[in-house]
Amino acid sequence: MEGLTSIERACVERAMDVDMLRQVEAWAAMNTGSRNLGGLNDMAGILADAFSILPCEMHLVEPAPVEAVDASGKPFAVAHGRNLHLTVRPGAPVQLLFTGHMDTVFPVDHPFQSMRWIEDGVLNGPGVADMKGGIAVMLAALAAVEASPEAKRVGYEVVINSDEEVGSLGSAALIATAAAGKRAALTYEPSAMPDGTLAGARPGSGNFSFTIHGRSAHAGRNPEDGRNAVVAAADLALRLQKGVGPRLSVNPAKIEGGSPNNVVPDLAVLRVNLRPATLEDQARAQSLIDSSVAMVAAEHDVEIHVHGLFARPPKPMTPPLESLFGVVKQAGADLGQSIGWQPTGGVCDGNNIAACGVPVIDTMGVRGGKIHSMEEYLIVDSLPERAALSALTILRLAGEGA
Numbered sequence: 194m195e196g197l198t199s200i201e202r203a204c205v206e207r208a209m210d211v212d213m214l215r216q217v218e219a220w221a222a223m224n225t226g227s228r229n230l231g232g233l234n235d236m237a238g239i240l241a242d243a244f245s246i247l248p249c250e251m252h253l254v255e256p257a258p259v260e261a262v263d264a265s266g267k268p269f270a271v272a273h274g275r276n277l278h279l280t281v282r283p284g285a286p287v288q289l290l291f292t293g294h295m296d297t298v299f300p301v302d303h304p305f306q307s308m309r310w311i312e313d314g315v316l317n318g319p320g321v322a323d324m325k326g327g328i329a330v331m332l333a334a335l336a337a338v339e340a341s342p343e344a345k346r347v348g349y350e351v352v353i354n355s356d357e358e359v360g361s362l363g364s365a366a367l368i369a370t371a372a373a374g375k376r377a378a379l380t381y382e383p384s385a386m387p388d389g390t391l392a393g394a395r396p397g398s399g400n401f402s403f404t405i406h407g408r409s410a411h412a413g414r415n416p417e418d419g420r421n422a423v424v425a426a427a428d429l430a431l432r433l434q435k436g437v438g439p440r441l442s443v444n445p446a447k448i449e450g451g452s453p454n455n456v457v458p459d460l461a462v463l464r465v466n467l468r469p470a471t472l473e474d475q476a477r478a479q480s481l482i483d484s485s486v487a488m489v490a491a492e493h494d495v496e497i498h499v500h501g502l503f504a505r506p507p508k509p510m511t512p513p514l515e516s517l518f519g520v521v522k523q524a525g526a527d528l529g530q531s532i533g534w535q536p537t538g539g540v541c542d543g544n545n546i547a548a549c550g551v552p553v554i555d556t557m558g559v560r561g562g563k564i565h566s567m568e569e570y571l572i573v574d575s576l577p578e579r580a581a582l583s584a585l586t587i588l589r590l591a592g593e594g595a
């Protein structure tokens with residue numbers, strides 16, 4: 194820690210001193226699958242308690258209403274949990290955003306519910322890396338900064354949402370409001386690689402449901418009077434698939450609908466995921482959707498309703514983001530940590546924050562791996578390591594307000 198001032202050193206040591214493992218074990222023992230509203234509610238209360246050590250104004254914010262489309266093409270309301278939102282020193286010269294998610298991909302009836310030690314220092318458990326470990330790192334770093342004389346230079350908002358693993362549709366508006374005008378944002382997803390490599394550019398992602406209304410008819414007597422919704426859905430899937438290239442991936446994932454063999458089917462719902470590399474590719478994907486829908490509707494004489502959006506816009510590498518990576522890399526170097534970054538194919542709340550024009554590093558959480566699987570693991574030594582990295586990064590960003 195040669196390159197650190199005495200104030201920085203004291204702050205880093207405080208961050209590393211927190212018993213984060215105890216928090217991770219307590220939090221990972223609670224199921225917080227994105228659809229487990231009871232578990233999420235309990236977790237929100239526990240996190241509100243934990244974060245109340247910060248000098249903050251705190252709210253549990255109700256989710257925005259979200260609609261999805263069922264197999265019969267009908268919209269229905271999707272319930273989400275509440276989101277923890279806190280604000281600290283909104284008048285300070287440097288304003289930052291910190292985000293994390295309390296939900297996991299493991300539903301309450303999933304077999305993966307408990308922790309075990311894979312080996313010394315490697316903990317296997319649901320959400321230990323993604324991202325209950327990251328939340329512990331964030332809190333340790335913020336608490337350490339609060340005890341520093343530099344704290345007065347920096348203010349911030351924290352959002353811990355409850356629906357990140359299902360696309361953040363109930364919390365996207367809250368995140369966007371919190372991101373507005375911020376100097377930078379740090380999000381606590383686990384590192385992109387077990388060695389600590391951060392995620393750089395990310396593609397975007399959009400989920401779409403196309404409800405196709407045709408017309409039924411007898412398959413033998415008057416098929417010419419029918420308008421086959423399943424065939425139209427298949428045609429639409431093929432046309433969208435033609436847009437695939439190095440800068441756009443298209444995955445027609447499911448066709449629902451149909452009818453008995455002797456009836457021309459009048460209903461089908463096609464589900465498609467599209468991932469554009471950049472905002473220009475997203476615009477191209479949107480016009481591919483618009484033109485394909487128009488052509489299929491005309492050629493098959495069917496009606497098509499489009500539901501969905503690019504809820505995760507692409508996160509490109511930009512000069513302000515490069516410079517933020519520079520701050521983290523230098524902080525790492527001064528702590529004896531070598532920090533690199535690379536593009537990755539996944540999406541997260543960092544995409545939404547970047548879309549607000551705020552540079553964001555979204556993998557400030559723990560080192561670990563195999564996330565979204567029953568082999569998910571946390572490298573326990575990375576808890577103090579990453580808390581130190583965050584604390585020093587925050588202090589240095591705060592220093593810009595001097």
Ligand SMILES: [Zn+2]
Binds near residue numbers: 324357383
């Ligand atoms: Zn995550």
